[in-house]
Amino acid sequence: MEKFELNVDGQGRGELALLVDGIKAGKMDVFIRGSVLTVYHTEVDQMHEGKGYAKQLLGELVRQARARELKIKPLCPYVHAQFTRHPDLYNDIWLKEQ
Numbered sequence: 001m002e003k004f005e006l007n008v009d010g011q012g013r014g015e016l017a018l019l020v021d022g023i024k025a026g027k028m029d030v031f032i033r034g035s036v037l038t039v040y041h042t043e044v045d046q047m048h049e050g051k052g053y054a055k056q057l058l059g060e061l062v063r064q065a066r067a068r069e070l071k072i073k074p075l076c077p078y079v080h081a082q083f084t085r086h087p088d089l090y091n092d093i094w095l096k097e098q
Contacts, residue, residue, distance in 0.1 A: 038073040071095035
């Protein structure tokens with residue numbers, strides 16, 4: 001069974017983890033300050049590659065941002081690429097550099 005956990009410390013640093021049967025299969029490194037969620041890195045464990053877990057993490061990140069009314073600053077190459085390829089899906093939460 002797949003489950004997501006968003007863990008952020010008191011300074012705003014943390015990760016969005018994807019757990020599969022209780023074991024971390026992937027994660028996104030994030031930082032939240034005010035109304036901005038910065039995502040730095042997406043990583044999927046090698047034994048779980050090719051299962052669509054990065055896409056699932058992105059979907060959960062976007063869901064969390066919308067629920068909390070946050071804008072996403074995509075410094076992670078994977079997230080930035082997805083936002084660039086599909087702007088119609090993410091324009092409402094994409095914090096673009098000025």
